[in-house]
Amino acid sequence: MDIETVVSEPAKLGESPMWSAVEQKLYWVDIDGRALHRFDPSTGQDESWPMPEEIGCIATRTDNRVLLGLRNGFANFNPTTGELIRLLDPEADKPDNRFNDGTTDAKGRFWGGTMRMGAPAEKPEGAFYRLDADLGCHRMIDGFWTTNGLAFSPDGRTLYLSDSNAKVRTIWAFDYDLDAGVPSNRRVFVDTRDMAGRPDGGACDADGCYWMAGIGGGELVRFTPTGKVDRTIKVPVRNPTKIAFGGRALDVIHVTSLQRAGDPPDPLAGRLIAITGAGVTGMAIPPFAG
Template sequence: MDSHSQVGEGAIWDERAGVLWWLDIPAGLLHRFDPASGENTSQEFGEPVGCLALRETGGMVLACKSGFWLYDWDSGRREPLSDPEAHLPENRFNDGTTDARGRFWAGTMKDGGEPEPMGRFYRLDTDFNVTPWKDGIYTTNGQAFSPDGTIMYYSDSNAAVRTVWAADYDLDTGTPHGERVFFDTRSVKGRPDGGTVDADGCYWMAGVSGGQVYRITPDGKLDMTIDVPVERPSKPMFGGPDLKTLYLTSIGAGADLAAQPQAGGLFAITGTGAQGVPQWRFGG
């Protein structure tokens, strides 16, 4: 779909409604794509929105420029929860995901200007309490969990770092530990952007600035490389009735549209032989 998004991101499959939710971060746009009809509808939130999670009780939670919000698509109702970086006006939230116990994880980054390691990861618990975790990150990205929820993946997209890490995850406390390098993207063309996992426990990574998507086995080995028609793919997410379609957002801002006219578009990749897993919902 030729949406020409500035920064297409945040794709998440809604198995209950059979639709894909996704974002254009700087435009503050929330999108709802229905593959059955091909219709994409949009709502403007009014500020940059980095990522979202669907709520178990309906609606969604957003991680935005001004912190965490509850939002209802149908009514437009919105409720602010917490702004953990109100003291850092240059920052905004970027990527995120939900753990197996319904906690929402999201990370921040400096928004524009010269990159600095000002980003940090946060955990939003189901009682809406916010806990900071790891700081000193340039571009928080790539958050995903293994199918059993016991390994957390995360990355830093910055060109000087471009690394994906894995950490053991305590489901009872929501605490990562034993962090280690999972995949160093200097071995491939693209830097790490958004990620997701499949039913075999493999990690799928959008290779931003490399025009590729990668499948990495649980032991950190490159298993598959898919070339895509845009230089900056940004977030993969399995969807469709059988979770076998790999949806992919991309970045259009600053792209040479003569060379890559679909930059900023939403893509659907089939025939990978992989199947995704249902996305956990925020329990708050």
């Protein structure tokens, strides 16, 4: 197994890596740096586009545009022209909230979670939303401090999500009605309070195992579908934020990370990392169907 830094310029808050099978490139974001990035493994080049506000999550589209989850709602972005078209803002009444984590289900619906920025809220103000192909937006699950961990099982019938807040640090699983886009039977999948890291971004591999970026713990953790720890990979950053499987065989694990003021020295903090030779294959994430 080989672990290397593939983008040396550090992000302030690297997040939301998303592999484009069509382009064979990795999109990812710098939330606090307000930028969308696109990394080309074949050349080692990383492009970026400034955003008008914090950008939390993304999805690829079939028309080569990118769906964005911004501080002020959803937008489409065209990397070729630089055109950004705003779509809708489900939390226009909450100016201190922004989108954080997101992914698509097997039907191409986009799931995105929100969280409060800045000073801690007095109560959990984040929620998970489902954006349909017709741009119908539905508030699905309430009561979260820091929405994270969104991923779907290979058959699309299990939804995973988490709250990485230090008071919660729990991953849940749901049965997922793929036809209706509705989760049910919420249950604790993993309580991470006895683990080194808190549950940040999540992903599922082709074997149906769930991967957690253990923020604060410097590790990636693979869980079996029953929630048992199967494998741990130490990474050279204290705060990995999310993983995405990429490469033509979906066997490269890309890891984003963040810098945190006041932390002990962490020389590679904020870099984009690639892990090869792990012996694991990921799942292709469907593009947004809208």
